[in-house]
Amino acid sequence: MKEEKELVIHLGILTFLAALLGVSIYRIKKGLDTKQVFSVFWAYSGIDYIVKYRKSKKKYDIVMAILNFANAILLTLLQYKENKQK
Numbered sequence: 001m002k003e004e005k006e007l008v009i010h011l012g013i014l015t016f017l018a019a020l021l022g023v024s025i026y027r028i029k030k031g032l033d034t035k036q037v038f039s040v041f042w043a044y045s046g047i048d049y050i051v052k053y054r055k056s057k058k059k060y061d062i063v064m065a066i067l068n069f070a071n072a073i074l075l076t077l078l079q080y081k082e083n084k085q086k
Contacts, residue, residue, distance in 0.1 A: 016044070035079040042072035 020041050027034045046068035053061035 017041075020044075033079070033082075035075045035082075039072045039075040039079070042068045042075065046072060 020037060024034050024037045027037060046065045049061050049065035049068060052058075053065060
């Protein structure tokens, strides 16, 4: 039962990341901005490292979570600044 639950979780994560990749590739091919998509990716990655940290208590995981969240916030602010200038 536990293995099935983990498989479903991993398939969900894989589907989410594949969808983000597809949207990113589409936006790149169309010459559109990808900051919004990558902000979502970095935020998700930060959440993932928070979950890992709660299980492992490794400093590496919390540092990576902080860096990923910082990257997501900076990309969002950059996107906001660019939209405000238009």
